[in-house]
Amino acid sequence: MKLPSRPRVMYLYDPDYGNRPFPYMFGGIPNTLEAMDWQVSYLNTAAANPESFQRDIQAAKPDLLLGFVQHRTQVMKIASFLKEYHPAPAVNWYQEEPNSLFDRAGENVIEASASFDLWFGIDNKMVPFWKTKAFFLPPAFDQQVFQDPRIERVYDVSYIGQLGPSYLTKMYWPYMNELARYGKKALMCIERPMGLPLLPRPLERFIRSPKRRRFLQRMPFWKCTWINPADEHQRAHCLNQSRIHFGMNRVLGKWEQMVRQNLPDYPLDKTGLFYQLKSRPFQAAGAGAMVINEYCPELEELFDVGKEIVTFEFGHPEEVREKIKWYLEHDQEREKVARAGYERAHRDHTYIARLNYIMDCIRRVL
Secondary structure, X not given: OOOOOOOEEEEEEOHHHHHXXXXXXXXXXXXXXXXXXXXXXXXXXXXXXXXXXXXXXXXXXOOEEEEOOOOHHHHHHHHHHHHHOOOOXXXXXXXXXXXXXXXXXXXXXXXXXXXXXXXXEOOHHHHHHOOOEEEEOOOOEOOOOOOOOOOOOOEEEEEEOOOXXXXXXXXXXXXXXHHHOOHHHEEEEOOOOOOOXXXXXXXXXXHHOHHHHHHHHOOOOOOOEEOOXXXXXXXXXXXXXXXEEEEOOEEOOOOHHHHHHHOOOOOOOOOOOEEOOOOHHHHHHHOOOEEEEEOOHHHHHHOOEXXXXXXXXXOOHXXXXXXXXXXXXXXXXXXXXXXXXXXXXXXXXXXXXXXXXXXXXXXXXX
């Protein structure tokens, strides 16, 4: 398909997704589209109905419908609209696989993908299962946000994430304790403070309450630096202050049984657990921190492991302990890896790089 050099693009966005629970996920996409000098119009999928969908597209006359729609309900909704009115190629970049593919009410994102001309996803193992032409497209980072060389790197190690329910917290907890060894030099962006053991559920709910967080954060005896960044800029500030950023890929949830039932051929690794390629390693590398991340095969395609990022095997928190300690004691080696990761991220893993890949696929395949 031949697209103009300055295409008219309608950006389909799902504002409701921002509260489930990541309002920053695609915050940089509109700015990136405009920085690339594309002609951009916007369609709020939550507010759209079949009539307004058709009316807005007719008014904007886009060459491409470019979707970053994540919530299942919104994906299903836009897929139903496209069945009735499909005047331009429609693509979607989905980042909620494998944990948000199905629900018990019958929503099925895989079936909905058939309404799109191309589908991009962060799970390479999912590519054969989509009902349209599909491509592996890993997360990226917003280079306008995750880069500030003026900020001093005051934290030895950082982690940004959600501990989640008790069964997920227990999986993450040994690793959190390894980071907590660094006390106030460990920046922990999680729901609860470190320095307390895991507590019975009512007490966990108490100390994780967002309403109490400001009060609890003022308490002087927490073991680590504990904050909860509110948006993408605050998260970037955390990464820009970190010498090492730690990350994990494993995901657990009640959705696992539905994936196994609907996709019996979905491959699992030797642990028998699901994992998800996260955006954080790309953001941290782009911010200039050295990345220590749980290994997954996809990282071999995206970075030179050992030279641009460092990995560890899931189930081995002692490996995390040894590697963090070694790299903090060897500044030149740590900074060498961080610099190489920074250069790779800014070359290959920006939103501009991802959007150019999407456009290349459209021109090549459609």
